[in-house]
Amino acid sequence: MMRTDSVFLKACRREPVPYTPVWIMRQAGRYMKSYRDIRSKVSFMELCKNKELASEVTVRAAEQLGVDAAIIFSDILLIAEPMGLKLEYDTPQGPAIRGGISTKEQVDRIPEVRPEETLAFVADAVRLTRARLKPDLPLIGFCGAPFTLGAYLIEGGGSKQFVRTKQWIKDDAGAWHALMEKLVRGLAGYLKMQVAAGADALQIFDSWAGCLSPQEYRDYALPHSQALIRAVGNKVPIIYFGTGTAPFLKEFASAGADVIGVDSQIGLNAAWDIIGPQKAIQGNLDPQILFSTPELIEQEVKKILDQADGRPGHIFNLGHGILPATPEENASALVEIVHRLSRTASGK
Numbered sequence: 001m002m003r004t005d006s007v008f009l010k011a012c013r014r015e016p017v018p019y020t021p022v023w024i025m026r027q028a029g030r031y032m033k034s035y036r037d038i039r040s041k042v043s044f045m046e047l048c049k050n051k052e053l054a055s056e057v058t059v060r061a062a063e064q065l066g067v068d069a070a071i072i073f074s075d076i077l078l079i080a081e082p083m084g085l086k087l088e089y090d091t092p093q094g095p096a097i098r099g100g101i102s103t104k105e106q107v108d109r110i111p112e113v114r115p116e117e118t119l120a121f122v123a124d125a126v127r128l129t130r131a132r133l134k135p136d137l138p139l140i141g142f143c144g145a146p147f148t149l150g151a152y153l154i155e156g157g158g159s160k161q162f163v164r165t166k167q168w169i170k171d172d173a174g175a176w177h178a179l180m181e182k183l184v185r186g187l188a189g190y191l192k193m194q195v196a197a198g199a200d201a202l203q204i205f206d207s208w209a210g211c212l213s214p215q216e217y218r219d220y221a222l223p224h225s226q227a228l229i230r231a232v233g234n235k236v237p238i239i240y241f242g243t244g245t246a247p248f249l250k251e252f253a254s255a256g257a258d259v260i261g262v263d264s265q266i267g268l269n270a271a272w273d274i275i276g277p278q279k280a281i282q283g284n285l286d287p288q289i290l291f292s293t294p295e296l297i298e299q300e301v302k303k304i305l306d307q308a309d310g311r312p313g314h315i316f317n318l319g320h321g322i323l324p325a326t327p328e329e330n331a332s333a334l335v336e337i338v339h340r341l342s343r344t345a346s347g348k
């Protein structure tokens, strides 16, 4: 079978499929013993920058789970380094970006990101992973969305309230947009580089968009996601994922992506009604459900498949990344359940 005819890529294009494709955000990660074993020997950054290890982790997770797509092992924050900021992962609070930015002058001093020079290790990992994966298994490349990355750069790490970011947007909208435009230029090249290296689809993670009001999303985030998606073009399907996006899902869907990733705070049905039938949808099982039993997981999967109702263009996934304490066997069970129930539903 040609990779372009895989269930995942067909679903991205809203073509009919014999069963619902499924993959899991953060499918290679700390919930997996084989991942923890590798991480006990190398730092997170080494893992991202070593193509042998990054591809091993990617391929192993995909094969162990039996998912319909692999996602390259990397991280949305790696782009901070070529922007001249210091990135640290192994801190108790999670990733930290030192030397954060706060003024217009600092934005102007941030160098333009030239991905072929400074993020070539990602292209190398994509190429090697593509060569090692089963030929018919699609590989997803990814990056952070301009808003979410901008928020990380300004906050210096993760945040609950995004106080500094919101203050900045209000105090100096010009500097904010300048930062966004710089990010868009770097990210567009970064995504195109991943496609050239063999990525079959792309996902843009706008994980923190939900901290914005609909008006703020429209004014400060949407135009830059739109510009990024336009700049990347339509060579491969683009998935645009966010959490907390229910209050402005229509605007979110207008960014131009082919597939919209939705979290668990809105029903799949309601979300698809808002997004419209011209787009595919990805989601949206609550990651917490994977802490229960296979029987309960099956009930919840069935609810989501019932809402999708066999319409072409549904890619099953969690509403957000798999949680680090998730029992490994429940992740595999999820994949088996989605395949089995969706096959039965379509009578194939």
Ligand code: 1CP
Residues within 6 Å of the ligand: 024, 025, 026, 027, 028, 029, 030, 039, 044, 071, 072, 073, 074, 075, 076, 077, 089, 093, 094, 095, 142, 157, 158, 159, 205, 207, 320, 321
């Ligand atoms: O200790 C460890 O091993 C590090 C944990 C870890 C992992 C496994 C981090 C640090 N990043 C990753 C890999 C990663 N990150 C992938 C790999 C591919 C896969 O899915 O299998 C992907 C797609 C990401 C994307 C990512 N990084 C996002 C978007 C997804 C989401 O969950 O919203 C975000 C927000 C990040 C930032 C980040 N990197 C790592 C952590 C712990 C975080 C979140 C920090 C925070 O905001 O508090």
